[in-house]
Amino acid sequence: MATRKKASLPPSHTEDDLRTGLEKAGGFLHEIFARLPAILKVERSDVLLMHDEIDQGARIQSLPYWLFLFASCGxxxxxxxxxxxxxxxxxxxxxxxxxxxIGLGMGVALSDLYLGTKSLFNLFASVTVAIVTxxxxxxxxxxxxxxxxxxxRTSPTVLDLFIAVLCGLVAALSSVRSSGENVLGNVAPGAAIGVALMPPLCVVGYGLGSGFRGEMMWGAFLLFLTNLFSIVLVSSAFYYFIYEGYNINRLVSLLVGRRQKKEPFFNLLSRIPLWQRIDESLSSRKRFLFPLILMLLISYPLMSSLVLLKKKTDLRNFLSGELRSVSGLQVIRGPEQLNYSGDSITGSILYSSDQDNDSxxxxxHTKLKQRFADVEPKFRLIRIVGEADLETLQKAGIPDPAVEASNRLEQALLLTDHIHKAMMRRxxxxxxxxxxTQLITSARGIDSVQIRYAGEALxxxxxNLVGATLRQELEAQGYAAGEVQIIHSGSIERTGGCKERADLKSELLPLLDPLRANREIGVILLLRPGTSIDADFLKSFGERLTVRYNDDAKCQFRLTYTRLP
Incomplete structure (x- = not known):
């Protein structure tokens, strides 16, 4: 039986056509961007001035630079x-x-290895100083x-990359000179605000100074790297087209003589064989690989962050929709304050309702698992019911107000205790x-938190600073309070019974009463020998009241508040 040969297919020209089309498109874009110097009216003297200014700005020895760095970091x-x-x-x-x-970007564009190296050293030193400061x-x-x-500034996404690319373009444009003047110098502050280089580094330092918090430090540093690599890539491409019409090799060679006379760092690097080989082998194609590879490296974590952000948004919208579907439920602290990780949700949702729905x-949780199978719901739904809304609940038709009041009192005590412990920590x-610690509540939830403290009057x-700290702690714990009131209740040490026939029990009662509400404090009571006071009254405050006698006491008692270990 004769075998049949397969018919050979004619050669396809699809790949060749695609390659030709891409080359034509690339050439067209190159031709357009090559006209940038003419469009911006950049002259030869402007090109030299731009390079000189950027070269001077990258100097490590510049004292004003370091003063500005310390000030901006602080x-x-x-x-x-x-x-x-x-x-x-x-x-x-x-x-x-x-x-x-910007100096690093120009060094890449012009194959100016010394400018790039100097800028890189300066940048490394600046980042280190900023984080340590x-x-x-x-x-x-x-x-x-x-x-x-x-x-x-701890969760950057690919959206931050796009912002940094645009700001890098504006930053490069702001350095362009035309007839000796800045073309877009007045927009440089806007570019600085948009790209935000210093705050992420300060967040890295904050994470280091507050206990080496790795996740926070990495997120903030990733944001800084995103801004850095984007500016380097965009500015290097921009400067490449600005300087393309000039003899770049001649320009760099002219700078060698000046650098040999004025910059010892250049002379030091010139004696290193490795630096010489790199300088000789650096071509126009190889120089752009550095920022391009860095951009590709950070794209993955940025895309992962964007996917996680999208997932958080979907989870938040889902939970908000479920809560809105419950009749008579009012959200006090909603899903936007939960903690979303890749595979779990933690935190608390606070709400008020005229119905007690235990399920x-x-x-x-069940509906969430059905919609998002890979997410484990670990958050809590807490119904806030305060003493002030008893009348509201009675009008709503609660059949047994006495039982409801008892449940409400138990919940209020647990809530107050939890918030009090959070306040004591912070x-x-x-x-x-x-x-x-006292809660002022209503049917809407927690209206305010009153904190009475002993110590020096602030x-x-x-x-305001302490109030902001405590309010942030409340938010971190999943509670929303309209106001945090801090009330001074006197000094930590008190004296009493200094007058003849003083009623010691009446004086001590308000001073010892905090022991009943605060289980984390103790009181040391120094009595003058011979002082007459009801022993049962003192025993009623428990073991956290320590009674001692002091022969040198001028008054009948001296009281000191202490925090228990």
Missing amino acids: IATMGLITNSPAVIIGAMLISPLMAPI AALITLLVPLHDDTTEILA LEEQI FPPEAGLILR DRGSL
Whole structure:
């Protein structure tokens, strides 16, 4: 049986046509971008001036540069800690980090190895100094709260990459000279604000100074790398077309003589054989591989962050829709405040309702698993019911107000205890000691939290700072409070019974009463020998009241509040 040969197919020209089309498109785009110097009216003298300015800006020995770096880092760190966007914007405006980054971009574009190396050294030193400075400031400031401004810089996505690319283009444009003047110099501050180089580094320092928090430090540093690599890539491509019409090799060779006379660092590098080989082998094609490879490396974590952000948004919208579908339910603290990771959701949703639905949490968890099989719901739904809304519940038709009041009181006590412990953890020890925490609630939830403390009276600025700290702790714990009121209740040490026939029991009762509400404090009571006081009255405050006698006491008693270990 004769075998049949397969018919051979004619050669396809699809790949050749595609390659030819891409080459034509690339040539067309190259021709358009090559006209940039003419469009921007950049002359030969402007080209030399631009290179000289960028070269000077990348110098490590520049004292004004380091002064601006320290100032911008300090301002940005304090702005992040105090959650002040205006202060952070001010730090962005004076940050000098753009200079070495633009220098690195020009070094890549012109194959100017020395400019690129000098800029890279300057950038490495600047990043190190900024992180260390921010860490030291964090250690000196007693408030280590993860403000919204800090958290906003710990989860970069590919969207931040697009922003950095556009800002890098504006930054490169702002350095262009035409007839000796800046073409777009007035937009440079806007580019500095948009690209935000200093705040991410300060967040890295904050994470280092507050306990080496690796996840926060990596997220913030990834944002900085995104901005850095985007600016280098865009600025190098931009400068390539600006300088393409000129003899770049001749320009760089002219700089060698000047650098040999003025820059010792250049002479040091010139004696290194490896540096000489790299300088000789650097071609126009190879030089762009460096920023391109770096961009590709960071694209994966940025895309992963974007996918996670999309997943968080879908989960948040799903939970919000489920809560809106429940009749009579009012959300106090919603799904936007939950903690979303790749495979779980933690935190608390607070709500008020005229119906006690014990199975609501289980129902929402079940629906969530059905919709998102790879996510484990670990969050809680907490119904907030306060004493002030008893009348509202009675009008709503609750059949047994006495039973409802008992349940509500139990919930209120548990809630108060939980919030009180959170406040005790975050209240600065140098400010004093919390004696009592009281919740002011309504049908809407927690209207305010009143904190009474013993210690030195704080000024208004300190009160605002401590109040912001405690409010952020409440939010981190899953509670929404309209106001945190901090009330001074006197000093930690008190004296009494100094007058003749003083009623010691009446004086001691309000001073010892915090022991009943706060199980984390103790009282040391020093009595003058011979002082007459009801022993059963003192025993009623339990073991956290320590009674001693002091022969040197001028008054009948001296009382000191202490925090139990």
